[in-house]
Amino acid sequence: MNSTTPAPQIKPWIEALAPYVPGKAKLDGRPIVAKLSSNENPFGPSPLAVTAMQAVLANTNRYPDPASTELRTAIGALHGIDPERIICGTGSDEIIHLVAGAFAGVGDEILYPRYGFAVYDIAARRVGATPVVAPDLDYGTDVDALLALVTPRTRVVFLANPNNPTGTLISAAEVRRLHAGLPSDCVFALDCAYAEFAEGEYEDGLALSDAHANVVTMRTFSKIYGLAAQRIGWGYAQPALVSAMHRIRAPFNVPTTGQAGAVAALGDTDWVEKTRSHTLEWRRWLTEQVTALGNKGLRAIPSAANFVLVEFPAEGTLTADKANEALLADGIIARYLAVQSMPRCIRISVGTEAETRAAAVSLRRFAGID
Ligand code: PMP
Numbered sequence: 001m002n003s004t005t006p007a008p009q010i011k012p013w014i015e016a017l018a019p020y021v022p023g024k025a026k027l028d029g030r031p032i033v034a035k036l037s038s039n040e041n042p043f044g045p046s047p048l049a050v051t052a053m054q055a056v057l058a059n060t061n062r063y064p065d066p067a068s069t070e071l072r073t074a075i076g077a078l079h080g081i082d083p084e085r086i087i088c089g090t091g092s093d094e095i096i097h098l099v100a101g102a103f104a105g106v107g108d109e110i111l112y113p114r115y116g117f118a119v120y121d122i123a124a125r126r127v128g129a130t131p132v133v134a135p136d137l138d139y140g141t142d143v144d145a146l147l148a149l150v151t152p153r154t155r156v157v158f159l160a161n162p163n164n165p166t167g168t169l170i171s172a173a174e175v176r177r178l179h180a181g182l183p184s185d186c187v188f189a190l191d192c193a194y195a196e197f198a199e200g201e202y203e204d205g206l207a208l209s210d211a212h213a214n215v216v217t218m219r220t221f222s223k224i225y226g227l228a229a230q231r232i233g234w235g236y237a238q239p240a241l242v243s244a245m246h247r248i249r250a251p252f253n254v255p256t257t258g259q260a261g262a263v264a265a266l267g268d269t270d271w272v273e274k275t276r277s278h279t280l281e282w283r284r285w286l287t288e289q290v291t292a293l294g295n296k297g298l299r300a301i302p303s304a305a306n307f308v309l310v311e312f313p314a315e316g317t318l319t320a321d322k323a324n325e326a327l328l329a330d331g332i333i334a335r336y337l338a339v340q341s342m343p344r345c346i347r348i349s350v351g352t353e354a355e356t357r358a359a360a361v362s363l364r365r366f367a368g369i370d
Helices: 047-059 067-078 091-103 119-128 142-149 172-181 206-211 238-248 257-266 268-293 320-329 354-366
Strands: 086-090 107-113 130-132 152-160 187-189 215-218 232-236 299-301 308-310 344-350
Touching: 047 130, 067 086, 067 107, 067 232, 067 257, 091 119, 091 152, 091 187, 091 215, 091 232, 091 344, 091 354, 107 119, 107 142, 107 238, 119 130, 119 152, 119 354, 130 142, 130 268, 152 172, 172 187, 206 215, 206 238, 206 320, 257 268, 268 299, 268 354, 308 320, 320 354
Parallel strands: 107 130, 107 152, 152 187, 187 215
Antiparallel strands: 086 232, 215 232, 299 308, 308 344
């Protein structure tokens, strides 16, 4: 190319953006014993959702309902909220991007906790806003640290609760204290992707969204509902916020199959309950297994989600990168978090009983126990 011909200019904030690194889905040539890298539902979607998706396949020459009307109605009925205030997205990933795009831009700040969900950084940089990262509290959310970093330029605060990749949860009172400390012109985006796995009193954000003009609550069908491949998430907020987000969303952002599958999945409360009780039982079991390796320097961070974050010693023979290799050699794909500035950590999703046991067996062997 002629050196005098100007090349397209990539925006500096896009140039500065490190792309999302998804969990590994394949092993080179070897069979996978357990894929525990993306916090998916190990049982799959509800059979009712599969039937509902199959039933609409022949209609997929037509564009989907751009308003996801039936799905919003079903979500509204389940949660007792106004369907008009719900916006569906191509995964809750899209809702995160819509929040950043509608409320922040160049010169603005978007604030979130260190070890928050990786897409917050991408969403902030994508729109040219400055990401501001608050220190963590032993991997968890530090409300005071977040509040201390709020400035007149803070346009959005993202908080995942339970958080991914740490699994940490802050109390309902702490969530409300964070919101109460934010200026009314700062959007509080509360990401409840793992809400169904939290135990005890829990702030799901819906009443906060009803009561305040600056709260967006976000949910997903990718986790407990087992529909990750269909890409369906939703947000809930007051009309002014929802209408701003609608303006910039893709017009046909949730496929017909996803809409039909999600409506059916909402109706299969037995499937949801089965996944929930299994996840809580095996999350506890996996946490205990890791805790039993405490004398080897391994530590399980207490989790309120469908995975467990394991911290390894910083040095020696039992480091996280070596553990990751050992797990992979046993056919177990977990999420080694060096790319998220957590070189000592591996996140292990709760799988089926056999998968979760296989992960624990592999970890014990790695630690020299068996
Ligand atoms: N928020 C959090 C905290 C997540 O962990 C994830 C998925 N890993 C998402 C949002 C996005 O989920 P999805 O786009 O599949 O709805």
